[in-house]
Amino acid sequence: xxxxxxxxxxxxxxxxxxxxxxxxxxxxxxxxxxxxxxxxxxxxxxxxxxxxxxxxxxxxxxxxxxxxxxxxxxxxxxxxxxxxxxxxxxxxxxxxxxxxxxxxxxxxxxxxxxxxxxxxxxxxxxxxxxxxxxxxxxxxxxxxxxxxxxxxxxxxxxxxxxxxxxxxxxxxxxxxxxxxxxxxxxxxxxxxxxxxxxxxxxxxxxxxxxxxxxxxxxxxxxxxxxxxxxxxxxxxxxxxxxxxxxxxxxxxxxxxxxxxxxxxxxxxxxxxxxxxxxxxxxxxxxxxxxxxxxxxxxxxxxxxxxxxxxxxxxxxxxxxxxxxxxxxxxxxxxxxxxxxxxxxxxxxxxxxxxxxxxxxxxxxxxxxxxxxxxxxxxxxxxxxxxxxxxxxxxxxxxxxxxxxxxxxxxxxxxxxxxxxxxxxxxxxxxxxxxxxxxxxxxxxxxxxxxxxxxxxxxxxxxxxxxxxxxxxxxxxxxxxxxxxxxxxxxxxxxxxxxxxxxxxxxxxxxxxxxxxxxxxxxxxxxxxxxxxxxxxxxxxxxxxxxxxxxxxxxxxxxxxxxxxxxxxxxxxxxxxxxxxxxxxxxxxxxxxxxxxxx
Amino acid sequence: xxxxxxxxxxxxxxxxxxxxxxxxxxxxxxxxxxxxxxxxxxxxxxxxxxxxxxxxxxxxxxxxxxxxxxxxxxxxxxxxxxxxxxxxxxxxxxxxxxxxxxxxxxxxxxxxxxxxxxxxxxxxxxxxxxxxxxxxxxxxxxxxxxxxxxxxxxxxxxxxxxxxxxxxxxxxxxxxxxxxxxxxxxxxxxxxxxxxxxxxxxxxxxxxxxxxxxxxxxxxxxxxxxxxxxxxxxxxxxxxxxxxxxxxxxx
Numbered sequence: 001x002x003x004x005x006x007x008x009x010x011x012x013x014x015x016x017x018x019x020x021x022x023x024x025x026x027x028x029x030x031x032x033x034x035x036x037x038x039x040x041x042x043x044x045x046x047x048x049x050x051x052x053x054x055x056x057x058x059x060x061x062x063x064x065x066x067x068x069x070x071x072x073x074x075x076x077x078x079x080x081x082x083x084x085x086x087x088x089x090x091x092x093x094x095x096x097x098x099x100x101x102x103x104x105x106x107x108x109x110x111x112x113x114x115x116x117x118x119x120x121x122x123x124x125x126x127x128x129x130x131x132x133x134x135x136x137x138x139x140x141x142x143x144x145x146x147x148x149x150x151x152x153x154x155x156x157x158x159x160x161x162x163x164x165x166x167x168x169x170x171x172x173x174x175x176x177x178x179x180x181x182x183x184x185x186x187x188x189x190x191x192x193x194x195x196x197x198x199x200x201x202x203x204x205x206x207x208x209x210x211x212x213x214x215x216x217x218x219x220x221x222x223x224x225x226x227x228x229x230x231x232x233x234x235x236x237x238x239x240x241x242x243x244x245x246x247x248x249x250x251x252x253x254x255x256x257x258x259x260x261x262x263x264x265x266x267x268x269x270x271x272x273x274x275x276x277x278x279x280x281x282x283x284x285x286x287x288x289x290x291x292x293x294x295x296x297x298x299x300x301x302x303x304x305x306x307x308x309x310x311x312x313x314x315x316x317x318x319x320x321x322x323x324x325x326x327x328x329x330x331x332x333x334x335x336x337x338x339x340x341x342x343x344x345x346x347x348x349x350x351x352x353x354x355x356x357x358x359x360x361x362x363x364x365x366x367x368x369x370x371x372x373x374x375x376x377x378x379x380x381x382x383x384x385x386x387x388x389x390x391x392x393x394x395x396x397x398x399x400x401x402x403x404x405x406x407x408x409x410x411x412x413x414x415x416x417x418x419x420x421x422x423x424x425x426x427x428x429x430x431x432x433x434x435x436x437x438x439x440x441x442x443x444x445x446x447x448x449x450x451x452x453x454x455x456x457x458x459x460x461x462x463x464x465x466x467x468x469x470x471x472x473x474x475x476x477x478x479x480x481x482x483x484x485x486x487x488x489x490x491x492x493x494x495x496x497x498x499x500x501x502x503x504x505x506x507x508x509x510x511x512x513x514x515x516x517x518x519x520x521x522x523x524x525x526x527x528x529x530x531x532x533x534x535x536x537x538x539x540x541x542x543x544x545x546x547x548x549x550x551x552x553x554x555x556x557x558x559x560x561x562x563x564x565x566x567x568x569x570x571x572x573x574x575x576x577x578x579x580x581x582x583x584x585x586x587x588x589x590x591x592x593x594x595x596x597x598x
Numbered sequence: 599x600x601x602x603x604x605x606x607x608x609x610x611x612x613x614x615x616x617x618x619x620x621x622x623x624x625x626x627x628x629x630x631x632x633x634x635x636x637x638x639x640x641x642x643x644x645x646x647x648x649x650x651x652x653x654x655x656x657x658x659x660x661x662x663x664x665x666x667x668x669x670x671x672x673x674x675x676x677x678x679x680x681x682x683x684x685x686x687x688x689x690x691x692x693x694x695x696x697x698x699x700x701x702x703x704x705x706x707x708x709x710x711x712x713x714x715x716x717x718x719x720x721x722x723x724x725x726x727x728x729x730x731x732x733x734x735x736x737x738x739x740x741x742x743x744x745x746x747x748x749x750x751x752x753x754x755x756x757x758x759x760x761x762x763x764x765x766x767x768x769x770x771x772x773x774x775x776x777x778x779x780x781x782x783x784x785x786x787x788x789x790x791x792x793x794x795x796x797x798x799x800x801x802x803x804x805x806x807x808x809x810x811x812x813x814x815x816x817x818x819x820x821x822x823x824x825x826x827x828x829x830x831x832x833x834x835x836x837x838x839x840x841x842x843x844x845x846x847x848x849x
Contacts, residue, residue, distance in 0.1 A: 041648070042706065043748055044656045099729055105715040105784065107737045107744060114731035132741065138655065139744060150714045157706075180695055209650040243627020249653045354653060357672055359627070468639035512644030515611065516696040519643030 004448070006186040009035045009154070010434035011427075012174060013193040014161050014216060017045035018137075018419030019399025019426070020195030021144035022097075024153045026427025027193070032434050035187065036148070037156040037176060039211050043145045046197050046209055047419065050137025051252035051350060053119055053129025054420070055413030056094035060115045062126035062297065067091040069125055072593050074414060076278065077123040077308045078378070078407020079548040080563060081229070084586035085385035086405040090414070090421050097420035098130050106143040108132055120257040123308040123411040125282070126297070134252050134350040140416060159185065161215065162524055163451040164192060164223040164395070165443050171223070171394030172441035175451045179521060182514025184452050190437040191430040193388070194220060194381060194397040195423065199233075199532045201525075203374035203483070204475035207239055207250040213525035214532035216401035220381045221531060221571045225390040228566040228581070229379035229403045230532070231539035232549040234410055235484045237262075237312035239373025241330035246358045248373040251333065251351060253412040255368075256305045258347050259294060260335035262316070263367065264324040270331070271304035274315035279307060310409040310548050313372040317484050320371065330371035336364055372484055376415065378406045378549055379539065382568070387429030388422055394433060394441070398426035403566075408548025457508075458523045464509030467522040474501055474529060482537050487554045491541045498537060502530050531576075538578050539567040600625045603675070604683040605633055607645070611696045617685060624675045630686060631659055631670035634698075646697035654810060657749030661698050662687045667751040667808045689754040705750055708770040708794070712777050716789040736785050743780035743819060745811040748773065752805035752815055758798045769795030772805035772815050779819035782826065796823045 011027040013020045016038035028034040038045065057070040070091035075082050098116065102108065108130045109117040118127045132139040149155075158179040165173035165186075173188045196216030200208025221227055238251040256262075264270045272290075275283045283304050284290035290303035305312070316331050325331055335344055341364035345352050348363075355361040355368060381390045381397035383404060388396045399419045406414060458464070481494035505526055510519040545559035546552050565580040600623035609618050620637045631649055638645040649659040652671045659670040663686055664678070670686070678684050692700035717730075724731055752772035758765050774794055781787050803816045813819070830836065 040650055040658065041702065044650045044658050046650075048656045048747075049651050049653070102730060103717060105717070105786070107732070107741055107784070110732055110734040110737065114733050115729065132744070135655070135745065138747065142744065142746075146709070146712075146714065149710050180699075209652070209656070211650065244625060245628040245632045246653070350655065357654070357674070358629070466639075466643065468643065472639075510643055516646040516699050517644040518638060518646060 004184045004186045004452075006188065007035065007154070008188045008440060009033045010189065011035070011191045011193060011430045012037060012187050012189045013195055014174070014219070015045065015195035015197060015399070015401070016042055016155070017047035017195065017197055017399065018140055018144060018416060019423035020045070020193070021141065021148050022420050022423030023193045023195055023398055023427035023430070025144065025148050025151055026424045027431040028151050028153050030428060030431035032431040035154045035156060035189075037159050037161060037187070039158065039160050039179070041157050042155055043141055045141060046212060047137045047141045047416070049207070049209070049250065050140070050416055051134040051250065052121055052254040052257065053131030053136045053413050054094070054098055054140065054416035055121065055124060055128050055411065056098045056130060056417055057091060057126075057128060058095045058098065058116060058118065058130070060111055061118045065126040065128060068593055070094070070128065071590070073124050074411060075407070075594070077411040078409055079558070080407065081547065081566070081583065082407030083385055083404030083584055084590060085584065086422070088590065089385060089425070090405055090418060093421045094417040097417065097424065101140065101143050101420070104143050104147045106139050108139070119254060120306060121253055121412040122256070122306040122312065124413065129257070129413040131254070133346075134254050134348045136416065156185070160521065160524060161219060162455050164219050165447050166223060167441035167444070169224070169393060170441060171392060173443045175448055177455065180516050182517065182520070186443065186448055188440055188443050190434040190441060191394045191396060193426045193430050194395070194401050195399050195426070196401045198377045198400040199529070199536070200374045200377070202474060202478045202529050202533045202536070204479040205239065205248040206374040207236055207248055208374065214528045215525070216397065217380055217535070218528035218531040220390055220392070220395060220397065220401075221535070221569065221576075223392050223395060224571065225392045225395055226382040227380060227403065227535055227569040228382045229408070229539070230377070230535040230569055231543050231567060232378035232408050233374065233536060234309055234376040234378060234549045235313045235372040236375035237309055237316050237372055238333055238370040240359065241326075241369050241371045242328040242359060249354070249358070250373065250375070251368060251370050252348070253309070255333060255335050255348060255351060258335065258343070259338040260333055261303070261305050261338065262312070263332040263334055264319050265326055265332075266324070269305070270319055270324070271307065271312070271315060274311060274318070275304050275307070276311055279311070283307065308409055308411060313484060314551060316372055326369045328369050330369040332367040333370045334367035336366055341365075376400060376410055378408060378410055379403045379536070386425065388426035389429055389433070394437075396426045396430045396433075398422040408550065455524060458510040458520060459514070461507065461509035464507040465504045467508050467510065467519055467526055470501060470505055470508065470526060471522060471529070474526070474533060477501070478533055482533070482540060485551050485553050486540050487552065488541065491537050494537045495534070495541070498530060498534050505530055534576055535569045538576055539569060542567045542578050542580070601680065603633065605637060606683045606685040607634070607637070607697070608687040609645070609697050610694065612694055615694070617687070619683065628675050629671055630663055630668075630673045630675065630684070633675065634670060634686065646695070646699040648699055655747060657747030657810075660689055660749045660751050660754065662689060667754050669749055669751070669810050672810060689750065691754045691756070691760045692750075702750055704766060705748070705753060705771075705773060708774045709777070711770070711794070712774060712781070713789055713791050715781060715784060715787050717786040718788050730786060732785050739818065740780050740783050740785070742813055743776050745813055746773065746776055747811055749810060751808045751810065755804045755808050757802065757804065758800075765798060769798040772799070772820065775799065775823055776813060776815055776819045779823055782823070793823060793827050796820060796827055799824070
């Protein structure tokens with residue numbers, strides 16, 4: 001075997017968004033020799049795109065708010081399929097994690113009495129999102145990044161992990177390559193924290209960046225870990241639809257939080273037609289009541305424009321299908337007629353500039369055209385709620401790549417808080433696990449060589465498949481057949497197409513050499529995307545009901561039996577195995593929270 | 599409905615390179631990055647370019663388009679006259695890695711050199727719950743600085759380091775003047791920091807002009823830093839103290 005660059009650590013964290021940075025800070029603080037590995041430059045991870053805010057029941061705007069209400073909102077938003085313990089820890093710890101960011105330099109928008117201001121978001125009973133205009137994610141990642149650089153963490157930027165290494169059944173390391181040079185690098189480590197984010201690049205219309213190729217999902221799967229809930233994919237109701245080049249770019253839910261409303265082509269507020277039974281008692285029935293709610297929580301109920309994202313996305317989908325959409329196949333999101341221009345520019349500066357520059361639309365004067373865009377995957381690595389440990393010893397996962405916290409559908413704002421709460425917990429979990437490992441686990445050279453050889457195969461082929469064309473075919477398949485609305489026939493067709501694509505992916509060739517070669521990089525990412533796409537399609541086929549971010553046209557109702565299980569996926573050589581595992585049942589004192597009348 | 603355009607993209611590495619012409623189509627509403635991606639997908643699979651969000655929020659896709667430093671994802675194709683070739687090159691201030699990708703490690707090194715925030719203790723009376731109180735009016739200016747997406751276009755266009763590589767030893771560049779100003783105006787911070795060469799800036803405001811986040815780098819960050827520096831350096835009392843201590847010539 002050639003001599004590869006090699007490093008030894010206690011904990012390596014893969015991914016440097018909010019969860020990865022928070023995990024690395026914690027592991028390092030607990031004395032673990034820690035490395036942070038990321039595909040992009042530091043500070044460019046997807047967290048930077050988060051706009052609306054971080055959900056935490058601090059009660060700064062509504063003192064009635066507390067962790068129990070947040071917990072309840074989260075579980076109901078997730079259609080009760082969440083891991084109750086994760087939802088509980090999250091609701092309890094989120095406020096401390098936000099205040100900690102403030103101690104580290106974050107500057108959130110303020111209330112008149114100088115505390116952290118909180119804004120309304122879909123599915124949250126009270127105004128709960130700490131925010132900085134519409135650039136909360138940037139504030140968060142910059143704060144964590146600036147805090148982390150002084151903590152003695154080794155950062156490996158523009159470095160992609162291609163596979164995890166094992167010593168028996170436990171983790172022993174990872175093989176990666178430098179994007180800049182294409183040279184391999186071996187990490188010998190006791191523990192790995194996956195914080196790689198999501199899988200959105202498997203779809204054509206997506207708010208996600210190139211990095212979101214399901215690397216962590218695939219690495220965990222290949223290493224033998226369980227994935228669950230992969231059928232639950234969140235389509236954010238409001239992505240840009242025009243011009244075509246920006247189709248899918250996110251429009252923050254904060255627009256609706258600040259008073260924006262959804263309209264069909266004739267200017268009708270259609271969301272009143274789509275209030276599901278579960279939320280009827282707490283949702284306004286008339287426009288008059290909905291408008292009153294922004295200032296009077298006691299005597300008015302919330303506007304249906306702020307129902308959870310799955311409900312709103314389905315409603316928009318139905319309106320467009322019924323022929324009531326806009327010229328470019330979306331619906332209108334109007335804030336111009338709802339707020340003075342000065343307020344819009346101050347509260348939503350990013351949105352103002354985004355539409356002005358990319359679409360020639362002045363959102364203080366005219367409505368935006370929006371439609372659903374693939375945004376987030378609820379499913380991922382099955383983890384222990386308290387330690388973030390996966391089912392493989394030494395493997396941990398936090399943030400979007402981990403499953404359980406959000407159940408069948410995530411509430412807006414719960415992602416940034418998830419990153420902080422479980423990033424920290426994964427850091428603790430990994431550092432403590434590493435302390436208990438005697439000596440350094442053995443790295444098997446044969447495993448390293450096999451991974452390296454596999455990664456280099458595309459250079460050995462001539463005139464094979466173009467990775468870019470394959471990626472486009474994959475996106476088209478997932479968009480058309482595994483989108484917001486699914487059927488058995490289409491899912492089966494998707495699985496056939498995916499297996500065909502997988503076979504073609506075995507013939508990918510790339511031009512040029514190994515130095516910063518995006519074609520080669522995409523060829524690596526494609527393997528991950530194909531694996532996770534298959535997981536999503538398989539799980540979607542297995543769940544013969546509609547719930548949260550999984551809607552089956554051929555099974556439009558919820559099935560009480562399927563409310564008790566998670567769909568699990570495991571890698572068996574050459575195939576993905578699917579079965580059902582029982583959902584952990586919450587204790588009676590928490591269950592009682594759902595029996596109270598609203 | 600797409601129009602045919604010629605895009606002249608710099609291809610090469612640290613050893614050298616040249617602009618090469620690609621004929622491509624541009625669809626309605628597209629930005630420069632869309633066309634670069636199309637060329638990458640169909641004509642030059644190994645064309646190196648950084649990008650992430652494609653919405654002007656991450657600051658990854660900085661380049662020089664027709665010689666002007668810009669984010670490729672926020673530069674609409676209809677900005678350019680039809681029929682004219684559009685040139686796209688890497689940022690000049692940083693060493694080329696490959697094609698449009700440059701070695702920006704200088705910036706990460708400078709970031710490490712900025713001493714961290716050192717927050718004041720919480721007030722036992724007004725902040726008895728353990729949480730700081732700050733007024734919006736007191737953080738507005740700092741929030742402006744914290745809009746920075748670290749695209750490094752300001753670094754790229756700054757003459758001090760663009761034309762004089764040796765100055766990089768002494769001057770951290772506009773991005774870090776913004777960072778220093780941010781910390782010095784942060785309501786919680788208590789630390790005094792070295793000015794990282796603010797005196798080198800001769801206020802040509804090029805950085806302010808290229809900032810995609812519209813941060814008034816020169817007026818709001820650099821000039822206040824210079825004033826503060828002048829204050830420290832030319833304060834008669836401090837000069838006297840320095841002279842008595844025998845360190846008069848050092849700032």
